[in-house]
Every structure is written in structure tokens, then in C-alpha cells.
Amino acid sequence: MTAIRPRAAWRRVDVGCGAACAILALLPPVLELSAYAHNLMTLTFLMIAGALAWNWMGGFVGQVSFGHAAMFGVGGFVAGRLMLSLHLPAPICWLGGAIVAGIFALGAHPMLRLRGPYFSIATIGIGEASRLVFTYWDRFTGGASGLSLPLDGDLKYQLYWWALAFAALVAASSVVIRRSSLGLKLLAIKADADAAADVGISATFYQDLIFVLSGAVVGLSGGLYASYFSYIEPGDMFGFDRSISFVLMAVIGGVGTSLGPILGAVVFVLVRTYLLASYPQLYLGLYGLLLIVIILFEPLGLTGLARRVLRRIRPAPGGAPP
Amino acid sequence: MARLLDMGLSAVLLAGLYATMAYGLGLIYGVLRVVNLAHGGVLMAGAYLGFCLHERFGIDPYLSLPIVAAAGFALGVVLYQGLVRRIPRGAAGGPASLLLLFGVWLVLRNLAYLVFTGNDRTIRTAYVASSVAIGGSHVSVNRLIVLGISAVIAVALHVLLRRTQIGRAIRAVAQNADSCTLAGIDVHRVYALSFGLGTALSGVAGVLLATIFSFNPSSGSSELLKSFVVVVLGGLGSISGVALAALLVATAEVFAILILPAYLTTAVGFLLLVLVLVVRPGGLFGHRVLS
Numbered sequence: 001m002t003a004i005r006p007r008a009a010w011r012r013v014d015v016g017c018g019a020a021c022a023i024l025a026l027l028p029p030v031l032e033l034s035a036y037a038h039n040l041m042t043l044t045f046l047m048i049a050g051a052l053a054w055n056w057m058g059g060f061v062g063q064v065s066f067g068h069a070a071m072f073g074v075g076g077f078v079a080g081r082l083m084l085s086l087h088l089p090a091p092i093c094w095l096g097g098a099i100v101a102g103i104f105a106l107g108a109h110p111m112l113r114l115r116g117p118y119f120s121i122a123t124i125g126i127g128e129a130s131r132l133v134f135t136y137w138d139r140f141t142g143g144a145s146g147l148s149l150p151l152d153g154d155l156k157y158q159l160y161w162w163a164l165a166f167a168a169l170v171a172a173s174s175v176v177i178r179r180s181s182l183g184l185k186l187l188a189i190k191a192d193a194d195a196a197a198d199v200g201i202s203a204t205f206y207q208d209l210i211f212v213l214s215g216a217v218v219g220l221s222g223g224l225y226a227s228y229f230s231y232i233e234p235g236d237m238f239g240f241d242r243s244i245s246f247v248l249m250a251v252i253g254g255v256g257t258s259l260g261p262i263l264g265a266v267v268f269v270l271v272r273t274y275l276l277a278s279y280p281q282l283y284l285g286l287y288g289l290l291l292i293v294i295i296l297f298e299p300l301g302l303t304g305l306a307r308r309v310l311r312r313i314r315p316a317p318g319g320a321p322p
Numbered sequence: 323m324a325r326l327l328d329m330g331l332s333a334v335l336l337a338g339l340y341a342t343m344a345y346g347l348g349l350i351y352g353v354l355r356v357v358n359l360a361h362g363g364v365l366m367a368g369a370y371l372g373f374c375l376h377e378r379f380g381i382d383p384y385l386s387l388p389i390v391a392a393a394g395f396a397l398g399v400v401l402y403q404g405l406v407r408r409i410p411r412g413a414a415g416g417p418a419s420l421l422l423l424f425g426v427w428l429v430l431r432n433l434a435y436l437v438f439t440g441n442d443r444t445i446r447t448a449y450v451a452s453s454v455a456i457g458g459s460h461v462s463v464n465r466l467i468v469l470g471i472s473a474v475i476a477v478a479l480h481v482l483l484r485r486t487q488i489g490r491a492i493r494a495v496a497q498n499a500d501s502c503t504l505a506g507i508d509v510h511r512v513y514a515l516s517f518g519l520g521t522a523l524s525g526v527a528g529v530l531l532a533t534i535f536s537f538n539p540s541s542g543s544s545e546l547l548k549s550f551v552v553v554v555l556g557g558l559g560s561i562s563g564v565a566l567a568a569l570l571v572a573t574a575e576v577f578a579i580l581i582l583p584a585y586l587t588t589a590v591g592f593l594l595l596v597l598v599l600v601v602r603p604g605g606l607f608g609h610r611v612l613s
Contacts, residue, residue, distance in 0.1 A: 124546065128544060289425065
């Protein structure tokens with residue numbers, strides 16, 4: 001484990017992140033990003049938020065979910081429906097989608113008593129079941145042909161900042177959760193749920209709480225995604241690939257680290273875009289290989305790799321790190 | 323009434339298949355405490371191997387079972403020695419082993435896409451449509467054979483685990499691996515053996531599955547779910563417990579058609595899982611699966 005860093009070092013990270021956000025926010029008007037770059041970056045922001053939220057569950061609490069697409073889809077379709085049927089302003093629709101997605105996650109309450117492999121396999125079930133239900137529920141989701149949302153060029157352009165602000169907020173929350181007593185409680189639950197219960201930390205309660213928060217964030221990301229691409233269909237929103245993508249982004253970046261999934265999401269979106277364009281028939285297997293390699297050789301993903309490099313460059317004072 | 327009888331019969335026929343699926347997952351979990359998330363992928367791979375042997379070499383799917391079992395065993399041993407062995411045991415290795423084997427599943431799935439494309443396949447034997455009359459209802463010969471083979475496998479597994487030296491070693495390691503090391507049992511060899519055996523069983527179950535249902539590279543997730551439900555329900559203690567649990571799951575699934583729309587029957591496995599875990603987390607027969 002790394003030693004606890006002094007406060008000053010943390011502040012430096014904070015300032016760096018803030019500066020990065022400011023630069024990113026200025027990019028579209030200054031550089032006049034192409035539509036393609038605009039697309040890619042907005043998508044990356046949304047995926048960053050999703051990956052961070054997955055990491056709250058998979059990394060902080062240690063419950064690996066293979067079904068986060070369910071909340072992504074629910075958030076997206078509820079937001080889309082609100083837009084189409086009630087013509088509400090977009091932010092209210094997104095919020096509505098996020099709330100319903102959170103409630104949907106809470107609906108999985110009986111599942112949340114499950115831990116470890118039980119939980120993971122149940123999430124595969126929930127993912128598959130919701131994909132089926134929402135594909136056949138065509139009054140709500142438009143069935144296999146999906147929903148087309150009204151096109152709005154201005155909103156699409158502005159969504160860059162919405163997505164950026166959203167990702168920044170989720171990243172800040174990750175850091176806050178990690179540093180707060182809540183983060184310590186989650187760590188305790190991850191290490192040993194029974195021992196945590198002995199000192200008065202209810203694994204069920206905190207797991208519920210984090211799952212609802214994580215579900216709402218992923219749902220909000222789904223709503224923004226729906227608005228941005230103005231077309232959604234259940235096979236994509238609820239698909240197994242979608243669930244896997246959240247897992248992969250977190251694993252690539254570093255499961256359980258507070259900001260690693262950001263790195264994972266950036267790499268994932270870029271690599272995926274490249275792979276889908278060049279080797280569409282190989283990308284699933286390559287992800288599988290990547291998963292295997294990371295788990296075997298660098299369980300903390302890119303974050304672990306970066307820490308290793310940093311230690312080489314600047315060895316910790318007081319001898320070699322453990 | 324006749325319809326209910328028909329349904330009961332098809333539940334029994336299905337149960338054999340489910341039990342075979344579950345033995346593969348249960349054996350690995352029971353001995354190594356690792357949930358083989360690649361189970362669904364191995365089922366799928368077994369189905370394709372059976373399909374391939376039938377199409378290319380004209381080997382009857384039921385006669386190809388030994389070949390598939392051998393291939394499955396080899397795959398399992400390689401997976402254990404190459405991957406699973408490197409993961410730490412216990413709570414720390416939990417998420418890691420899940421993610422690792424999930425990666426294996428993705429690779430298997432992609433290989434199947436590459437070789438066989440994403441189209442649905444079926445194994446068409448000459449007798450695929452023939453049936454025999456049992457008490458007024460017609461039963462597919464295929465399904466009867468599958469039930470028969472499942473029964474043979476269950477008995478063979480029972481004999482292997484209860485009556486042979488290897489079986490005794492496997493059961494001992496499942497109980498307490500550390501003491502086994504003291505007693506001079508090569509624990510890693512037993513682990514490799516169990517992983518191989520479990521994967522072989524999954525592969526065989528895949529062929530059986532393929533003789534009844536159509537399949538494609540993404541098949542396997544609902545089968546994984548059902549196998550898991552059966553293992554949890556039946557506990558790890560007894561082969562007959564698993565068989566009984568398989569019967570229960572199959573019955574629930576067959577009769578769910580009466581109240582649920584057809585596309586939702588896949589969700590029955592999930593509903594059962596939640597129900598079982600909430601009501602009887604220790605399994606129906608008292609053998610607690612997870613401490």
C-alpha cells in the first residue's frame with residue numbers, strides 16, 4: 001500500500017484537476033473542435049462519469065457488477081420518454097432519468113444482501129432480464145427500433161459542457177468519498193463485511209446507499225448520452241457490451257483508486273473507437289485479453305503502472321517502498 | 323390435465339441437462355472456492371465443438387462426448403495452471419478471479435464469433451425429429467438420450483468422488499486444503515484436476531444443450547445463471563441434492579410459461595436466485611455454500 005500522502009500533495013492534485021477542467025472547458029471555442037472530436041470528447045466525459053460510478057461499487061465496496069447497463073438504459077429511456085411525451089426541459093428529463101435509475105437500483109435491494117460471486121452473478125441476471133423486458137416493452141422504448149429524440153443543435157453543442165461539468169462533479173465526489181469517513185467505512189466493508197458489522201457499520205445499508213448513488217450517476221450519464229446522440233435503442237443501451245464497458249474502464253484505469261477510472265475511460269473510448277473502425281471482429285477478445293493481463297500482472301491497472309514509474313523516478317524518502 | 327402432465331414430463335427431461343450444467347460449476351466452486359465465470363463460455367465452446375465434429379467428421383454428438391470431455395479437461399488444466407493459480411486465494415482474490423475468468427469468457431466468445439460467425443446454429447442429427455410415446459404424450463428421443471446421459475454422468479461422478487483415491491483427495495482438499503498439504507497431498511494438482519474435471523463437465527453439458535437448443539457465440543449467460551441457481555439451491559454436499567435442485571429449477575421454468583410471457587422465462591432463473599438467497603441462503607438441503 002502507498003503511504004498516506006501529506007495534505008500538500010493532495011492539494012497539488014486538486015489544483016491540477018481543476019486546471020485540466022478549465023482547459024477542457026475552453027477547448028471548443030478556442031480550437032473550434034471538429035464535430036468528430038466534439039463527439040469523442042463528450043462521449044469520453046460521459047464514460048468517465050459512468051466508470052467512476054461503477055468504481056464506487058466495484059472498487060470502493062468491492063462488489064463487481066456486470067449489470068450496470070441496466071441503470072444506464074433506464075436513465076436514458078426515462079429521460080428520452082420525458083422529453084418526447086411531456087416536452088420538459090432537458091435538464092429536468094436527465095434528472096428524472098437519474099432518479100428513476102437510482103430507484104431501479106434500490107429495487108434490487110434483495111440482491112444487495114448478496115456479496116461476492118452471488119452479487120456478481122445476480123447482476124448478470126438483472127442486466128439480461130432488463131434488456132429483455134425493455135426490448136419487448138415497445139410502448140416505452142420503441143422496441144428493437146428504438147427511440148428518436150428531437151434534434152437540437154444548440155443543446156448538442158452545449159452538452160459538451162454539461163458532460164464535462166458532470167464528469168468533474170463525479171470525480172470530485174469520488175475523491176470526497178474516498179477521503180471521508182464514508183470511504184473508510186466502505187473500505188472496512190470491502191475488507192471484511194462481518195468485522196465491519198461488529199463495529200457498527202452495516203454492510204447492507206452502505207452497500208444500498210452506494211448502489212443507489214452509483215445507479216443514479218450511471219442513469220444520468222445515460223440520459224445525457226440519449227440527448228447527445230438523439231437516438232437510443234435497447235440493444236445498445238442495455239446490452240452486455242455496455243455493462244462490460246463499465247467494468248473494463250475501471251479495471252484498465254485501476255479498480256478501487258479514486259481517479260484511476262478517468263484514465264481508464266479515456267483509454268477505453270480511444271481504443272474502442274480505433275478498434276471498432278479497424279478490427280470490429282476482434283475487439284471483444286482483445287478486451288478479454290486485456291482484462292486477463294491486467295488482473296495477472298498489474299491489478300491496479302494504469303494507476304498501478306504510473307505509481308510504479310513514479311517510484312522509479314522519485315524513490316520514497318526513507319528507503320524502498322514495500 | 324394432459325397438458326400439465328406433458329409439462330411435468332418435459333421438466334424432468336430438462337432437469338437432467340440442468341444438473342449436468344451445474345456439476346461443472348459446483349465442483350470447481352466446491353473445491354477451489356472460485357466461481358468459474360467462464361462456465362457460460364465453456365458451455366458455448368462445448369456446443370460448437372460438438373457441432374464441428376458432427377458437421378466435419380460426421381461424428382454423432384453423443385459419441386463425440388468423450389472427445390469434448392478430453393478437450394474440456396485440457397482447457398481446464400491450462401486455465402488453472404496458467405491463470406487461476408496465480409490469483410490469491412480467499413477474500414482478496416474474489417473480485418480478481420471473477421474478472422479474470424470473465425476475461426476468459428470474452429476471449430472464448432470472440433473466438434467463436436471469428437470462427438463460426440454470430441449466426442444461430444443447431445446440431446441436426448437424423449433422429450432429431452423422432453419421438454416415442456410415453457403414457458399418451460410424445461417425447462423427443464433426443465431429450466430422452468440427454469436425460470439418460472445425465473444420469474450416467476451423475477452416477478459416474480458419484481463413484482469417482484466416493485469410491486476412488488482421487489475422489490477422496492478432491493473431497494479432502496475441498497474440506498481443508500492446508501491439512502492436505504500436511505498429509506502429503508499435492509493441493510495444486512488436485513486443484514488442477516478439479517478445474518479440469520469441472521470444465522470437462524461444462525463442455526459435455528454444452529454438447530447436450532446443443533442437441534436440444536440452438537446456440538450462438540453469445541449463448542451462455544442464462545445457462546450460467548441457471549447453473550448457479552442449481553448449485554446454490556442444491557448445496558455442494560451431495561450429487562442427489564443438485565439433481566433435486568435441477569428438477570426444481572426446471573419445473574419452475576417450464577410452469578412459468580403458464581403465467582409469464584415467453585420472453586420472460588429467461589428471467590425465471592434470476593427470480594429464483596433472488597428468492598432462494600433471500601429465503602434459504604444456505605441452500606435447500608442445509609449445506610451452506612458460502613461462509
